[in-house]
Amino acid sequence: MAKKVKPKLEESLGSIEESLSKTEQFLERYQKQLSIAAVAILLIVGLIYAYKKFYVLPRQAEALEQIFPAQQYFEKDSFELALNGDGDYPGFIQIIEDYGATNVAEGALLYAGISFYKIGDYDNAVEYLKKFKSKDKLLSAIAYGNIGDSYTEKQEFENAAKYYKKAADENNKVVSPVYLMKLGRVYEKLEKWEDALETYQKIKDDYKESPEARGIEKFITRAKFNL
Secondary structure, eight states: OHHHHHHHHHHHHHHHHHHHHHHHHHHHHTHHHHHHHHHHHHHHHHHHHHHIIIIIHHHHHHHHHHHHHHHHHHHTTOHHHHHHOOSSSOOHHHHHHHOTTSHHHHHHHHHHHHHHHHTTOHHHHHHHHHHOOOSOHHHHHHHHHHHHHHHHHTTOHHHHHHHHHHHHTTOOTTTHHHHHHHHHHHHHHTTOHHHHHHHHHHHHHHOTTSHHHHTHHHHHHHHHHTO
């Protein structure tokens, strides 16, 4: 048995040595190019680090200070001042323009979109809210939901349904039943009674503890009646 295994072992070792030799030849042949590539990668990483540390982070801190008055106006329902500023401090629109590379500007997009909705400027509400991006499911749901509300006000019910569904699909136990209810009502406007029934049933089955579930039976009955 040993005589049969030894040649195979030697053959395997020979293959490894050959592969190592080819690797060495490759490294020798392309040493200059590889060195340049390594330096380029290190330079890029260094530039990104420097950009974040010496530009983005200081501007982030500055933006946080600048946006605070606009947030206060927003909380007081002074949406025009929140959007446009008060002469001493900028509003959300200026924050977005001046601090676009920061997380603060990203949050200002959500504030601005909701503010535009509140003052009845539904086109700008949709525009700003569609630009907002977040990994936070609740904030994403709120953005989608307000887009749906804006389209509802514009009587664009197909678009409203699309965004209410996106909002509900974020699966937040607080806001999902709210947007499912709005989705069901929009389906009724579109006379899509089967979709409405499915939506109301989802509230009953998946969000039975929600306020929306308490009176859901009458909506289910109405949808069934119109099928």
